[in-house]
Amino acid sequence: MKVGFVAGEVWSGLRRNLSMALSVILVTMVSMFLLGMGLLAQRQADTMKGYWYDRIQVSIYLCTENSLQANCQGRAATEAQQESIENQLKAMPEVKQVFHESEAEAFERFKEQFRNSPITGNVQPGDIPQSFRVQLADPTKFAVVTSQFERAPGVASVQDQEKVLKRFFQIINWITAFSVFLAGLMVICATLLMATTIRQAAFIRRREIGIMRLVGASNWTIRMPFIIEMLVVAMLGVGLAVGMLWLGLRLIFNLGFNRVVLDKALIGANDVWALTPWLFGGVILIAVLTSLFTLRRYLRV
């Protein structure tokens, strides 16, 4: 088998079946683009999770005299209670860092955050309870902290930011699932279209195939041009899809979003490159298997 001869066969095959080749390119491109989008969305979610989870804190608010929570029984937390909570927190292996925010500090922070709002005038030091800000080693373990301190003496409430983010990630998960589902449908489409294309290409070249079999060409010699043809069009499709993903990421994400704030929380070109070998590998596998399967009938001796 000479390389030049196979290349010639591939070229003439593509030329004779151009419209089908084009449709395989496009369908492969769309399916891989959708799949890539889904996977990138998932990576985005993961990146964001990491980013936010590092900043997630569990806040344990202590009772004040004005606390309405039943647990407080109308009394402010005593110093002994505060100390006991702090010691317990520090003893927990799940806890990475604990810092205590006094009422005065909480008031300062509040004034700073709402400095442009008229509400500040009505708030006095002591209105905002003192709290423990707890940084967890593993942010998913927040339940351990919540359960241990929710009913502890002197604790008004335990708040955890994870709940808020959970909804957000739930939505991203749905988008991912939907996009991967669509991609799956498109991959089926692409596979069927490849099979049809090969069948048509084999039909167009049935004379050549007949003569090849007659003069004793090996099955691989007969298959090779078809497989290479499929690989060429399929890889063109993936290449275009990867290009579109990269471009989309640059235009929509990196330029459209606020870079300064979320820079570390956003996926970038590297994530596209990380995906690329898998997309190519998957499509190569599909193209080769589809070719082999579809050509069986033409190769039966």
Added chain:
Amino acid sequence: MIRFDNVTKVYPRSTRPALSDVNVNVERGEFVFVVGPSGSGKSTLLRLALREEKATSGSVLVAGHDLSTLSARKVPRFRRGIGAVFQDFRLLPGKTVDQNVAFALQVIGKPASAIRQLVPETLEMVGLEGKGKRLPHQLSGGEQQRVAIARAVVNKPQILLCDEPTGNLDPKISLDIVHLLDRINRAGTTVVMATHDADTVNDMRRRVVQLDDGVVVRDEENATYLAPEGDK
């Protein structure tokens, strides 16, 4: 070289056997006509020898291979030693004469240098020197069949199987083609030619195996053939 022992072939969805209990032995270097009316089993005989079909029962031995046990994987290599020519030429319309002949060598992996030497040599042998750059549709029927013959013998096969090679040709051209096959035979190639053309058979006076309804009814040396009425 080719040996059929008690060969019966029944095609699927057919009750009547295409060949029944056929015994034929063709020696190396022989020239054999297989004659008989349409549907008598001539083509089936050749298809079995080419391993395009498998015998329902009996054994087919060709060029040292037992075709009933030859695995599908080994069929291509077996066919490289057999040339085949058909009534409809089976040339590739988009390729020139040169390319058509070269194609048979390219697809079995012959080096380009050998192809460059063999193709013109073979075209000259079949009488097509200088026509290598033409396309099949620019040639007459007889010339097209010569291209097909060149393609069949370019790899120097031991056996040449011809299924009605003159079926589409004028009587005069038919004789030219058979004379060409005769020359190839004299150079050492075993030739089996299926035909129902009495003129060519009678002109050559070679061994004739006559089939009728899948049964060998005659096997004679230096024989003639009288085609039944309406089958010429």
